[in-house]
Amino acid sequence: MALGTRTNFEYHAPETLAGALDLLSEYREDARPIAGGTDLIPKIKSGILEFSHLVSLKNIDELKRIYISEDGELHVGCCATLRETENFPGVRETWPALAAAIHSMANTQVKNRGTLSGNICNAVPSCENGPNLLVYDASVVIKSIRGERIVPVEAFFVGILKTCLEPDELLTEIIIPRPAEGSFSIYYKYALRKALDLAMVGVAANVLLEKGVVKDAKIALGAVAIVPKRASNAEKSLIGKELTDDVILEAARIASEEDCRPITDIRATAEYRREMVRIYVRNALRAAAGREGDCK
Amino acid sequence: MKRIITLNVNGVDYTFGAEPNATLADVLREELRFTGVKKGCDDGECGACSVLLDGCKVIPSCTTLAVEVEGHKILTIEGLKKGDQLHPLQQAFVDCFAVQCGFCTPGMIMCACALLAENDDPTEAEIRDYMRGNICRCTGYGKIIQAVQEAARNIRTAKEAVENG
């Protein structure tokens, strides 16, 4: 039985970011920051995490900010909720894969508390937002009392439930550049149910066509490797080619055979996941080629 | 160690001691005795514990620490009815036979309340999408959708009547 010992801790609610970073620096592995808490609180209840200090970010207004900078970058503070992010003016139009990923995950209640940064900090292989942040070349701002560093999302995911964060560090902001003019991006979440389900397979794509020829293609897969990852072999097979259905089917095949390492678990077998990768990479590329209707 | 916190629940301030690891759902049910807040899974997956935060933000109270919302306003199902009149959503759930065992009902109604605050004329697809975090085992969801649409209609009609004097 999963009953463990509910984690008990001292509760801190600093008023400033500096105050929060001080606490993380003082307590390190024995502390956890909490934003929305929708991943952390179930872990607290089941007792699978051991720590003695909870650092609440609820009073730090600067972390709740979402804005689009002058050069069109989307900045999402680590305490901005998922729904605030999805509904922020401009997000659906400019970053449709991000909006689709957020829309497909969890439910309204959880997304009124949970955050985009919390979702990627949890770093499960099926992380809903991993794939779109990868195809948008997003990066994360990481702060500690020692200073600040900006890390591309690719380097952020290190392993199952593992990120590159040091124990005294806080992910304060996610920066998502504006996609290239004329590019097309999409995200598919495939799961057994249309709600209350982790992605069995997640596919994000960001494709730039020039007169029907692929100038740039980024494809990222979730839930089919230990971290969300780019389907680099499939991408390479597309660059410089006209996006015909043959090219699309070949890229989909490569993605499913060479760019993922799915496992068998209670949701699906590895073979089935591989097949869904093939189908949904195909569907994403057909959508990019303007033929989304063929996919039904 | 318990922390003294104040929560405003259904318009009234309550000050009490809460463990930092206590959930809002447990504090509402056991400490403040708002037993209309139901726990169906206690893990953020079924929506039965849904309450409204600061107006119309529907949140999962079982996956929220009470200390994280200290000082904020919470609305539970017990606070929805004003005076003698049922809230239009409550009335619609009754009229449309959307209630069977009733265990999911408070959470359903609170979530629907939040939905109607954002969208006063939701389609069936919009209702299904917004309320997908609320599970029901008895009804198959059909009459719940009808109830939400009927409540939306009634609220719009009442609003128009007021606006037209």
Add this chain to the structure above:
Amino acid sequence: MADKYRVIGTNQLRYDAVEKVTGAAIYSGDVKPDRMCYGKFVSSPHAHAKILSIDVSEALAMPGVVDVLTGADVPEKRYGGYIRDRHILCKHVVRFVGDYVALVVATDEVIASNAVAKVKVEYEPLPAIFDVEESAGSNPPVIIHPDLFEYGGAGFQGVTEYGWEKDRPNQFTSYYQRKGDIDKGFAEADMIVENKYTLPFVSHCTMETHQCVVVPTPDGGLEIWGSEQKGGIARFEIGEDIDMPPEKIHMHTPYLGGGFGGKTGIPILDVACVAALKIKRPVRIVQTREENFIQGGLRGAAVMHIKDGYKKDGTLVSRYVEMLANSGPYAAHATILVMCAGFGGTGNYKCPNQLVVGRGIYTNLPLNAPYRALGSEYFVFAIERNMDEAARKLGIGRDEIRLKNVLHNGDRDGNDKVVFNNGSDYCLRKAIDGIHLEQHRKADGPWRYGKSVSLGNKFVGTEDEQGTGALCKVNSDGSVTIYNAHVELGQGAKTVDAMAAAEEMKLPYQMVHIVSGDSEICPHDMGTFCSRGTHANGNAIILACRDAKKKLYHLAEKRLKISPEEMDMEDAVIFEKANPDNKMAVSELFSFEGGVEEGGQIIGGATWIHPLAGNPTGIERDTYSYGSWGMEVGVNIETGEVKIMQLIGCYDGGTIVNPKAAEAQIEGAFSMGYGQALFEHVMVNDKGRMINCSFRDYKIPTFMDSPSTSIMDISFVPDNPCEFGPNGAKGIGEVSTVPVLPGIANAVSDAIGIELYDLPFTRETILNAINGVKKDFKV
């Protein structure tokens, strides 16, 4: 029906709806007496093991922990709903992952949970058996209850014979229904269709888990609030289990957050009672969701063997169906399931030669509990699937094969009983006419479309000899209060009861109050399950109301100066039939202080016993309800996804008391059957541990999955009152799911042109079938 009835057949608003939408409705876990403690279970991590030792010292030392009960604290004697094969807490052996080993009791729920991890139990693992076919044989490698044949029985519902067979040591019950000679029948058949079908373990997923609060009373008794479908009679079982006179147990059954059979004989009650008596303080036990999956009782998995023999023209001449019910390690109510499920096997079709066999088999997989349809769904699934295959092989329509063999009134069924009040034909034809089996939608990208018609049945369990009681108290304003033991699970118990009383008393529905769920004031009833609630309680209420009216008329004699035979009453006014102006209001019988002239109060009471209870002449048959669906589905041959295109459902519930409420039941039942057909199955690892025990991993339909009611056309057989039912009503709580499962299964098979045998038809199952990949289905 407006001309025949005042209230019956109208859509009265649910009696309990306002309470529930305001959060005022009380469920067992909402009750909180002073000084209450919380109980949390220590459970077995092994499927089969000896308990070598239990060290509770570290747990006891934790601040806030009041006690830790173990097997040493519970009676030596075994208990069980039918066969006594279980201890309240395991004493020496654990038999499934989740078996109760100890109960930690603490002043705070989190402290109790935390203390569970501190109880040290030493086990010696034993070999375990999971496969039902292996376990059903004569030489299973593991015998779960070596002393089975010495176990006593509870005698519940008069069942004292279990069909034990000495050469099947893990079979706790068997049941045979024979008609004619199946071998002769098979010899005469032109074609035989023989198959094996499997159904998995499924969970009820009631939104409220099992919950109870037990308070020790000053007289040495107990006061209980429990989510228990048996209601007040649970006192008798508990009293027997813990050696307490049932009269000292006061049982409350407030609202239940769903039941579906799964809360019949909930095991937490006995434990909480022992704990409360020991610590002399109230104890609350509330299952977590995970515990509800693991220990709440599952619908057992089943292996069905079916062999049908047909003539060329589609006439069914011989049928053999055998069910192996994988029931976990304790018989519980699978005992009665095995006996009753077979009725589902014989309930729909004519066949001169039938052998229906049910076997309840022990394994070390999770505990069983009754589940909506009590096994009829096993048989109907196998029969309906097999019938579709037979129709295809014979080259006749799947509608034709059903119409040809369906039972009609006056026919004799598989138990040689005479069929009555059978609306199957109407239901089938409604589905057939609506769905147009012969018209197929064209393929559309990866989507292929298929159709089906299906027929189901479920008997209404009211032919017990104990009867069902009701009281009708007349109030000073002319309203009535009905007291009965009908448990409100969400199905509309209070609503239909209030309607029955309103009809009989000719009162407005709003002038009927219902008091139920209190064993001190509510009369006897066996419990709310088996679709018997409306039927049994409605009849009792009608009789109780008539008794109240007799008393009213007697009191009115002096004032109206006529005999009771000349009186009638309506809207709380008693009047002379021949001269309505000679009348008086019921309220006039009451003095200012609410007393009544003779006797101080007017309370009618009665017990209804089914006229055919005890089967006096040998040919009587249970009352059955029926239902049929015509369905169209689409299957995506790339992903295995299934979508529902069209649904036409028609049910025979006799007189439908409240059409909207009944429609609500059917819609919900459809969702449950749909979940079972495509998504739901308990997954167990090779150590017998359930691994998908959350709403995330055990997949019941959500808002995004269930089909829109806009594609559902639900109707009921009109004008088909059952002579034994209250105003002709039967029961639809269970039959509502029965034809759904095979309907979807048959439509999916039709869409892909491949016969499918193993539920659920998940996407991988469908895709594997299309790709010709053979995958074994275990459990």
